Amino acid sequence: MKRFWVAGPLCLALIGAAYPGAAQDVAATVQARHAHFKQIGVAMKGLSEQMKSPAPSLADVRGYAQRLDELAPQLPSWFPKGSGPESGQKTHSKADVWQKPDEFAKDAAAFAAQTHKLNVAALSGNLAAVAAQAPAVSAACKTCHQAFRERED
Amino acid sequence: MAPAPRRLTGETATVRVWDGPIRIFHWSLAVLLPLAWWTAQQGQMGWHRLIGYAIAGLLAFRLWWGVAGGSTARFAGFVKGPRTVARYAASLFRGSEPGPPGHNPMGGWSVLALLTLLIAEVGLGLFSVDVDGEASGPLADRVSFDAGRFAAHWHHLLFNGLLALIGLHLCAIAFYAAVKRDNLIGPMLTGVGARGEGFRPAARWRLWAGLALAGGVALALAKGLKF
Ligand code: HEM
Numbered sequence: 001m002k003r004f005w006v007a008g009p010l011c012l013a014l015i016g017a018a019y020p021g022a023a024q025d026v027a028a029t030v031q032a033r034h035a036h037f038k039q040i041g042v043a044m045k046g047l048s049e050q051m052k053s054p055a056p057s058l059a060d061v062r063g064y065a066q067r068l069d070e071l072a073p074q075l076p077s078w079f080p081k082g083s084g085p086e087s088g089q090k091t092h093s094k095a096d097v098w099q100k101p102d103e104f105a106k107d108a109a110a111f112a113a114q115t116h117k118l119n120v121a122a123l124s125g126n127l128a129a130v131a132a133q134a135p136a137v138s139a140a141c142k143t144c145h146q147a148f149r150e151r152e153d
Numbered sequence: 154m155a156p157a158p159r160r161l162t163g164e165t166a167t168v169r170v171w172d173g174p175i176r177i178f179h180w181s182l183a184v185l186l187p188l189a190w191w192t193a194q195q196g197q198m199g200w201h202r203l204i205g206y207a208i209a210g211l212l213a214f215r216l217w218w219g220v221a222g223g224s225t226a227r228f229a230g231f232v233k234g235p236r237t238v239a240r241y242a243a244s245l246f247r248g249s250e251p252g253p254p255g256h257n258p259m260g261g262w263s264v265l266a267l268l269t270l271l272i273a274e275v276g277l278g279l280f281s282v283d284v285d286g287e288a289s290g291p292l293a294d295r296v297s298f299d300a301g302r303f304a305a306h307w308h309h310l311l312f313n314g315l316l317a318l319i320g321l322h323l324c325a326i327a328f329y330a331a332v333k334r335d336n337l338i339g340p341m342l343t344g345v346g347a348r349g350e351g352f353r354p355a356a357r358w359r360l361w362a363g364l365a366l367a368g369g370v371a372l373a374l375a376k377g378l379k380f
């Protein structure tokens with residue numbers, strides 16, 4: 001009986017502490033996801049501006065390509081279960097991210113493969129090769145967004 | 154002779170209401186706007202941008218034509234003060250007497266609203282950054298990523314505003330046809346109608362100047378204002 005009086009309130013206290021904690025976790029997860037995509041977007045924007053520039057900076061191009069190559073393999077980890085539209089958070093992720101995990105993983109892997117090629121091209125110092133690879137990267141963004149991101153802004 | 158009441162049928166279209174450039178402007182817009190929407194939906198951003206530049210050129214032309222064009226195109230001719238608008242609105246459901254050719258006092262403001270929204274829509278598009286890192290506007294390199302996404306967000310929202318205004322536009326035209334028995338579409342197609350007298354055309358050189366301006370604006374924007 002004594003055990004009950006110890007374990008019971010302890011358990012309730014834990015649940016009470018965990019409940020808002022869990023909601024906060026989801027909010028933080030979604031926020032972090034958006035922050036990561038923003039980093040990806042900033043890098044893509046910077047890259048495409050360099051490629052359009054009459055005098056692109058190889059150092060900048062390399063920086064952006066490396067950043068993308070670092071971020072791309074992490075992408076699946078930004079989508080833990082429970083961080084979808086059902087969480088009530090402001091997210092454009094479709095439920096399909098979690099309902100069709102194989103397809104999502106396939107799109108993510110294709111994206112990572114394309115960014116890696118981009119980084120290899122940037123490291124080689126051949127800007128023409130970077131320019132040739134860049135459309136394949138944004139095509140990989142587009143493929144996944146069309147399938148897994150709600151268009152509405 | 155007092156002007157006869159206008160009727161949808163049996164009226165003789167005799168007086169000039171719109172000059173050619175306004176009509177070409179209008180029907181180009183009516184074709185290009187749905188195309189702009191459709192290409193954006195399809196993700197055909199290359200085409201979307203080309204259409205956007207064409208619309209930008211049309212709008213530049215329209216602004217010029219609003220100060221230099223035929224009399225019914227001139228802002229000074231059709232933008233009326235609140236009192237005139239109120240008086241016109243009050244007479245809407247009475248058989249109002251035919252006014253001068255061109256936009257009526259309420260229509261004038263709707264034209265201004267449409268043009269303003271269109272200009273804002275194009276302006277936002279120029280700075281928009283898309284989510285695919287593929288097809289940003291030509292001026293997006295002047296602003297931050299966040300500002301570019303902000304522009305894209307409003308580009309999207311404002312399009313809904315445009316749709317609402319175009320809906321109103323079409324309803325107003327239907328209202329004139331059905332209730333007031335006044336055919337507005339015919340004159341916008343052929344240039345001649347039965348309403349009022351006193352159209353004054355613009356000198357030919359002004360047309361060439363407007364076309365040069367429109368082409369220049371479209372090209373300059375397409376090049377991202379880099380020369
Ligand atoms: C994308 C769709 C459209 C847009 C953006 C649009 C825009 C405009 C604008 C800006 C004007 C003012 C003309 C000027 O002075 O510059 C106008 C007038 C007019 N539009 Fe449209 N329009 C659209 C579709 C249509 C359609 C489908 C019709 C026919 C069914 C139509 C019929 C007319 C008529 C009859 C006028 C003259 C109104 C008057 O007599 O005052 N429009 N429109």
Ligand code: HEM
Pocket residue numbers: 151152153186189190193194201202204205206208209271274275276277278279280281282283284288289290291305306308309312
């Ligand atoms: C009046 C002319 C225009 C109309 C009606 C129009 C309409 C639209 C619409 C409906 C969308 C889709 C928004 C969404 O649902 O996500 C869009 C996206 C876009 N438009 Fe336009 N547009 C116009 C002009 C332009 C111009 C001139 C540019 C720049 C050259 C431009 C660049 C873009 C970009 C970059 C996007 C993608 C934004 C995103 O993915 O979030 N647009 N436009």
